[in-house]
Every structure is written in C-alpha cells, then in structure tokens.
Amino acid sequence: MIISGLEQAIIDRIIAHAGTGAGKLGYALTVGGYGGEFDTDQELASAAVNFPCALVLLKEIGAGVDVGQGQKVRLTYTVFVAAQNRRNEAARRRGAAGKPGSYQIAWDIRQLLKMQMLGFDDQIDGLVPGPVQSVINGKSNNRSISVYACSFSTIWYEDLSPVSDEAMGEFLELDVAWDVPPLGNVQPPLPTAEADARDLIKPRESNP
Structure with missing residues (x-):
C-alpha cells in the first residue's frame, strides 16, 4: 500500500542516516511513526519519548485530478522533529553543548528527504518540502522541549482501474x-x- 509504504520508507531513510560516521547526520535520533505524542500535555505525559526525535505521520490525501486512466493525488506527510534542552529556549531551538536543536534537525530532515522517491519511482514524484510550523516551544508537562512540524508532499499517480470483489483484501503477493x-x-x-x-x-x- 502506497500510503503506509511511503511512510515507512521515510522512516527508514531517516533511520539509515541517524548517528555518526560517513553519510550520517552526526547525532543519534529516535525515529518512528507519530502516535499523538505532542497533541496535548496529557499525551506527552503518558508517552515514552526519547529526545531528539523525528516522528512521521500521513497528514492528508488530497483531492484527485483526472489524468487518462488514473488521477494525480497529493499526499502530504508531516515529520515532527523535537529536541530537549534544559538550559533555555534558545538552546532547545539552536542546540548547545553538542546537542542538536530543533532547527538543526528540521533542516537536516528537509535536506535528507527533498525530491526523494524512496523506491516508488513509478508511482510518485519526488518529495517536496513544505511549511515548517512551531508546535511546542517552551515547557510542556514539565519538559523543556522544542517541536516543529515539517511538511513534505508528493504527487501519487493512482490507477483507477476497478478492483474485483474477489481480489479485495486478498493476499496476492x-x-x-x-x-x-x-x-x-x-x-x-x-x-x-x-x-x-x-x-x-x-x-x-x-x-x-
């Protein structure tokens, strides 16, 4: 399935480049799917979040535009990047004492994912970086964190050929x-x- 497959491919690419060494980001990074950790203080309180982190979520499947036997559909994913630093707000955003801030993580993820097709070359266009929005910058549930939502979108070429009732949900491959x-x-x-x-x-x- 393109929706979950692309989400996992984004996660896999970030994981592959987290850490130190040649071709790496230069810092450890917890990577996974987003489970509402930053939606509310209560969610953050109950979540076992290891900072810094990058958590991925499908944000929207847009309306389709007809093209021949299919349609072009915009898929938008959000990567939540978060850093923790007890020094001050600037340190959380800009980094300090060898720890990356949310700005650095957001920039690195943007460079890592832009125009990537992640193995779906015949189904999508390259990922295009979109808006970056502040989610949390300060103390939330006694945690001094900075969180930004980084948007990425692509065009998915969806085949509109009908699927038979027999094939629906069948284990094919x-x-x-x-x-x-x-x-x-x-x-x-x-x-x-x-x-x-x-x-x-x-x-x-x-x-x-």
Missing part, C-alpha cells in the same frame, strides 16, 4: 528479501533490488 550475515548489503528502501536470497510467493498463481 509476499516478497521476502533475505540479508545473510555478514554481507549486510540489503538496505532500505525495501523491497531491495538485490538480495542475498529472495522468496516471492504469489498464492493466486501457485494455486490456480
């Missing part, structure tokens, strides 16, 4: 790419073009 240690050549985004071993299961074709 399982693609398993095996990474055999110590080769370690299977990297996100998945499915990978090359794998140490691969199982491709198509129940409908195997059992006509």
Whole structure:
C-alpha cells in the first residue's frame, strides 16, 4: 500500500542516516511513526519519548485530478522533529553543548528527504518540502522541549482501474528479501533490488 509504504520508507531513510560516521547526520535520533505524542500535555505525559526525535505521520490525501486512466493525488506527510534542552529556549531551538536543536534537525530532515522517491519511482514524484510550523516551544508537562512540524508532499499517480470483489483484501503477493550475515548489503528502501536470497510467493498463481 502506497500510503503506509511511503511512510515507512521515510522512516527508514531517516533511520539509515541517524548517528555518526560517513553519510550520517552526526547525532543519534529516535525515529518512528507519530502516535499523538505532542497533541496535548496529557499525551506527552503518558508517552515514552526519547529526545531528539523525528516522528512521521500521513497528514492528508488530497483531492484527485483526472489524468487518462488514473488521477494525480497529493499526499502530504508531516515529520515532527523535537529536541530537549534544559538550559533555555534558545538552546532547545539552536542546540548547545553538542546537542542538536530543533532547527538543526528540521533542516537536516528537509535536506535528507527533498525530491526523494524512496523506491516508488513509478508511482510518485519526488518529495517536496513544505511549511515548517512551531508546535511546542517552551515547557510542556514539565519538559523543556522544542517541536516543529515539517511538511513534505508528493504527487501519487493512482490507477483507477476497478478492483474485483474477489481480489479485495486478498493476499496476492509476499516478497521476502533475505540479508545473510555478514554481507549486510540489503538496505532500505525495501523491497531491495538485490538480495542475498529472495522468496516471492504469489498464492493466486501457485494455486490456480
């Protein structure tokens, strides 16, 4: 499914570049799906958030525009970036003592994702950075944090061919790419073009 697949691909790309070393952001970063952690003080109080972090959410599936046998649909994702620093508000935003601030994380995520297709080259255009909005800048539930919502959008080319009732919800295909240690050549985004071993299961074709 393009919706969840693209969300996971965004998460995977950020994870792949978090940490230190060649091609990395230069700092550790907790990455995952957004679960409402910053919606309210109560949500933040009950959430086990490790800072700094980047949490991803599908924000909107836009209205479609007809193009031949399909339509162009705008998909918008939000990456919530957050930093914690007890020094002061400026340190939370700008960083201090070797810790990244929310500005640095937002900038890095923007550079990391812009115009990426993340393995969906035949289905979407590149991700386009959009508005960055302040969510929290100060103390929330006794946590000194700075949170920004970074928007990214793309155009999805949706096939409008009807799906039969029999095929709806049917398990059609399982693609398993095996990474055999110590080769370690299977990297996100998945499915990978090359794998140490691969199982491709198509129940409908195997059992006509």
